[in-house]
Amino acid sequence: MLETKLKLGLKDQGRLLTDEEFAGAEWDAPYRYERVEERLVVMEPSDLPHMQVVSAILEVLYVYRHTHSGAIELIAPEGWIRTSDQTDRVGDIAVYLEDVSADHIYDLVPDLVFEVVSSGSEERDYILKRGEYFDIGVAEYVIVDPFRRVVTVLSRGEGDYLARELQEGDVYTSDQLPGFEFLIADLGW
DSSP, X not given: OOOOOOEEXXXXXXXXXXXXXXXXXXXXXXOEEEEETTEXXXXXXOOHHHHHHHHHHHHHHXXXXXXXXXXXXXXXXXXXXXXXXTEEEEEEEEEEOSOOOSSSGGGSOOSEEEEEOOTTOHHIIIIIHHHHHHHHTOSEEEEEETTTTEEEEEEEOSXXXXXXXXXXXXXXXXXXXXEEEEEGGGGOO
């Protein structure tokens, strides 16, 4: 018997979903989707400035991976991150430094996550995802905020992330990626 996939879109905002339903669904484009506390969250598609910032970060990551063989196993744009049995997030960029052998991407915990703040996503990016990513073991969470023109780097401490803010004239470096440098001015905002 042919199984029909669940088709979800804007009209399904707030719908209750199991992890299996979320994982097996088909999605109406161009929206983006997360599942929070078993409810579907439908987000607007990324706008051009958002995509330009993501692209700038990806370019530097890809060059680093090319010049530092074995340092990065996988760079996942729109990386699917399962933070609990009830919540599935989509990070703008998820970076995996080691073995990525798993049945599904959501079975893995990224070492670094980059989120570019969109209009209306401030609470989700600065507060909710911060706690969720820390709880699952993400070593470094980088919040790129084009509205404030600030990059907040959150590195694991004992009970929470330790934060440092970078601005236009600063250089982003990471203990997770030795030798990696990114000029904040190159974000093009």
